[in-house]
Amino acid sequence: MKISSIRTEQHSGYSILRANCNGFDLWYKFPENVPLTNSADPFIAASLLISMANNQDIELESSAYYSPKLVENLEQLQRIFSHWQPYLGHRLYPVNIIGGTPCEQANTCNDTVSFFSGGIDGTYTYKQKQQEIDYLLFAKGIDMQLNSDALYQQAFACNKQYLAKQGKQLIPCETNVRFLGYKNKLNWGVCFGGGLSSIALALGVKKCFIAAGLTYQNNIPEGSNYITDRLWSNQHTHIIHHGANTRRIDKLKTLANDPDYLAILRVCWHDDGYNCGECEKCLRTMSSLRTLGIHTDTFPTLTDQMVKQKLSGLKLYNVHDLQFLDENIEQAKAINDTVMIKALEHIKRNFQLRELANQFDELILHGYAHKLKQMVIRH
Template sequence: MRIASLTRQETLSGFRLKGMCDDFELYFDFPKSIRPRLCADPFVAASLLSAMYLNQDIEIEEPWYISEQLLKNLNRIQDIFSRWEQYLGYRLHKIRITGGQLGEVPSDFDKTVSFFSGGVDGSHTFLTNKDEIDALLFVKGIDMQLDNDALFAQTSEVNRVFLQKYDKPLLTIVSNVRFLGHHFGVKWGACCGGGLSAIALAIGARKCLIASGSSYDYIYPSGTNYISDHLWSNGQTAIVHDGAQTSRLDKIRMLAEDKDCLDILRVCWHDDGYNCGKCEKCLRTMASLRALGLKVDTFPELTDDMALNQLAKFKLYDIHDYQFLIENIEQAERIKDKVLVKALKKIQADFERRKLMRDADKCLFNGRIQAVKQGLRNWRNGFRSNLNAG
């Protein structure tokens, strides 16, 4: 995979940093307050998992600088991710990174940042680190589709107003980094650590906090995690995984202490309103809110009918989401909410039944059935990605 044709252009609204990652043009649009570094670091970080999946060495075009510290760290990341194939669902090969010139390109953005979209994890990271954080990053193309201007404008304004009471700026960024992995057949869940870090490396932040989606109770390898996130750092930008010491329910409890924060809660990425109230993330969060006795205007209330006829019919496919299911079951049992327990345990039974079938496939057929299914999913995701990009 060749990293080439890097440019930094001044635009009417700020700066655009772009470059070719093989045949995919990766770009980042920044506001005027951020003049991105022109170097290979963000492009290599964003494309590493795709190159490992394709078993292609990364070749950096000669004029561009690459951090020596980042290169060393990426070797360790490859050691880690190449051992996580069974969790990530991809065969990942160790590759070489060649070309370019060793060096740290200086930055004038000496700030600590964190990603913020109004969700549970990002809000918790902000509230627990607000004295250290200088600015918050909200990225169009990650938390919502690139073409949803109306929702991005609405959500940006809501988040900006909330952060004003803490005197913290919200910096809005636009990027297609989420689609890079899809272009080469890798889900965002596997390559999100490199994708998020690429933004921090591009702006040259002093430190970037990446909010944890899981707690230490559930050690399931994923694209962003407390084992590998810090290894996306270079000699200038420290990447820090934050929040794994706290469960999802405890995070929501903390958000409830700041009514303004809870009032803007947004977890949905389906671009169907502020929160669609129908997807897995929405229903999971609605179940948590019901189990904690909280009502939030940005979500419909999870009634008994919705719990039994919508929530209970949901199928979980990701082991990372299973942890949230167990947390919700335990809390629903604690408050003796029989309807919610029944709905959640139906999801649990279905998930465990399908896991048993996958385990049987591994034992009896050496995983061939699952391999065929994964191939079909990769093709479908690639097809959808091409449609979205178009």
């Protein structure tokens, strides 16, 4: 991965930090009054997993400055992610940093930031660390597509108003870092720890919280987790993984005490309305809301009819989502919601049967069934 032409551009109303990454124009956009670093660190963090998957060293121009502390951490990051290859679904090779100039650049920014989009994990982290956080970031291109202008403005306005009531500022930012992975055939789940950290490294803040999605108890290797996130830090910017000690349904239960937050609750990534109410993430959240007895105008109420017609037919394709399903099953049983119990356990059985079929195909048929399915799809 060749990283070149690192530069900061000043435009009317905004600033951009950008670089060429193997022909991909990677950029980070912030309001003009937000100072940016001119370091290679954000681009190194964003490209590490991609470089490992492509078996390419990271090559820097001699004029590019990088943090020796970050490069030291990369050695440990690579060892950890290499052990997780079966979970991540990619062969990962050790890579080196070639070229560049090692330098711990002086940085006077002492701000602490966190990401905020109206979701459960990010809001829980904000509420827990409110006194430490100076301002929050709402990243277009991460939480929604770059071309979803109207929806982004709607969600930003809601989030900004909510935080303003509590004396906190919400800073808009944009980046195409998510698409660097897609271009190289790595999904966001593999490289989003480095991707989110690269935004904080671009800002050069003192501390950045990354909200946990999974718990210590149910952690499954993925791009962001309590083991690796801290290692994206350099000498000045400290990355902190927060909230892995609390299940998501318990986070929602705590946040439900804040009616202002319930009025802006948003989890959907389909960019089809504020919350589409149809995707797995929406239906999962609606299930939690129902079993906890919480109402919010940002979601339709999950009625018995919707449970039977929509929820029960939901298919899970990611083992990570089992934690959230099990949380909802446990809560449904606690309130003896038999309609929900039946639907949720049906979803779980369906997932487990498909997983068994996949294992049989891999161990006995050596992947023949999967190959045959792909041939049918292509034709």
